Amino acid sequence: MDLPLLPPLDPMLAKAVDTIPAGMHYEAKWDGFRAIVFRDGEEVEIASRTGKSLARYFPELLTAFRAELPARCVLDGEIVLAHDGRLHFEELQERIHPAASRVARLAAENPATFVAFDLLALDDRSLADQPLSVRRPALVAALAGAGPWVHTAPATTDRALAERWFTEFEGAGLDGIVAKPLDQPYRPGVRSMFKIKHGRTADCVVAGYREHKDGQGVGSLLLGLYDATGTLQHVGVCASFTAARRRELAAELAPLRMADPTGHPWAAWGEEEAHESNRMPGAPSRWSGGKDAQWIALRPELVCEVAYDHMEGTRFRHTTRFRRWRTDRSPQSCDYTQLDEPVGSDLAHLLDGGSPDR
Template sequence: MKLPIMPPVAPMLAKSVPTIPAGASYEPKWDGFRSIIFRDGDDVEFGSRNEKPMTRYFPELVAAVKAELPQRCVLDGEIVVATDAGLDFDALQQRIHPAVSRVTMLSEKTPASFIAFDLLSLGDEDYTGRPFAERRAALEAALAGVNSPIHLTPTTTDVAEAQRWFVEFEGAGLDGVIAKPLTGTYQQDKRTMFKIKHVRTADCVLAGFRWHKGSTEAAPLVGSLLLGLYEQGRLQHVGVVGAFTALRRAELVQELAPLMLADGEDHPWQEWASAEAHQGQRLPGSVSRWNATKDLSFVPLRPERVLEVKYEHMEGSRFRHLAHFVRWRDDRTPGSCTYEQLEQPLTFALHDIVPGLGSDQAGLG
């Protein structure tokens, strides 16, 4: 394979914003596996968000790429599994399996599709330095007449149309709208696009768990999962997930067992019992400020697994309330789970709400 853009490539990313911005190109936000397709004749590779190849898991798409795409190209897009009821992310996750026989079976039972939405190279030309409007026009020309399961995502520059998509497309399993600056270049691993989603979600690192208060030696139950996000290379405690059924709590005991630390293994939060360790770092094992007798000890896990959670809003650097489990994200790497993905509310001074409140209060009292 010899292309102007060679694998691995870290996809360009999006930052959450609360409303649809004006003056951009808008497209639906697909709920699947982000993937960059590299094709050089009969050589085809599917890159992933974590830059690891996914080619072997989607043989039906490899065949489709050879049949439908230009001989030499690099495309950014999303792998999805579509059903009559909408997108099926659970079925998509099942496609990631080590057994060739199962991959083959699932490729026939739950075939995937590829939704193209950006062009990185075509022939010998590198398009990453060109504005999105130009990349989009070239993508449309390159994929003119393309057949299923390869598709071109719709776009619009009409904000009202994008708002309609945001409302109506949710019923099909899409989870929002992406806005791309028309003059923006393709910047790997940079959050230069914008995403508007229906709920606030975050991909977090699973770093440990606490036992449920009803757990016994004979019938152990997981109480809550401890969540972390990376900040300047350090894994910070950001909150917990804990709303599980009793059956699910029992299942989690077995599911998390392979992640438990072996003797001598280190953990990012192993120093939690030291009061000094809490200076400048958010750790999960400090004494509760509401109940000094409450046991906040936890079972540390190797921080290797990622889960998506839904949350209401942030309080400082933590989730304000209990987060809610959405799904495992085995397509994400722990190191990609940073605070940058979170929606940052606009700063608003108290004195702009109530005149004098919060402004120059030092001498009052």
């Protein structure tokens, strides 16, 4: 493969914000697998956001890319599965399977499609250093003849229309809106876009669990996020599972259990002084009383998406709600930069009856 940009190539990322910012380029946020597609003639590679190849899991897209893409190009976009008027992420995850026969059957029964939202290279020219105001028209022109399996992501610069999309398309399984500054180049691995989602979510590392109080299965998952130093900090728990789901989780997590927690990021949780510099489960608390703080260590290899209301300092204020497993995310990518950072306020002004911006 001989292209201006070659794998591995980190995708440009987005940071969560509460409202749609003004004066930008807006697109719907697709609920699928992020992928960068490299085509050089008959050679095609589909790279996940973690750099792993997705090509073997989507054979129908390899055929589609050879038929519908420019002969030599690099595209950023999303692999999605859609039917009955909405997206189906859970069915998309079923494609990540070791059996080629199963993948082939699913590809024939319910083929995936690709929604392209950025053009990074065309022929011998890299466009990554060009602003989005240049890359977007180039993308539209390059894919003018594509279809039915490759689509250009709908976009607008009309904020009012983006707000309408945000409301109207939620029922179709779309995650929200992505806002992109028109004047910026493509910045691999940098959170230089903005995402506005329906409620707050975060992708967290599952590094342990506590058994349910009745001894039957998982009571709560212990969640972690990596800080700027690369340390996995305990940020809260995910709970409220049904009795059946608690037992299922115990079976699913059994292969990750550590008989000896040596080497686990929270191995020192039993030492009170260790909690002074790092957040770990079982920290001394005036609320814990005689509550059992014991937990079961897991190899920190699994990622789940949780819904939460807000943060209190560096942890979730309340128990989070399990959304789904994220097999497409690496644990190392789960850090604090994905979270919304609230604007600081002056509490003294509020206590005085004023407003934060007085």
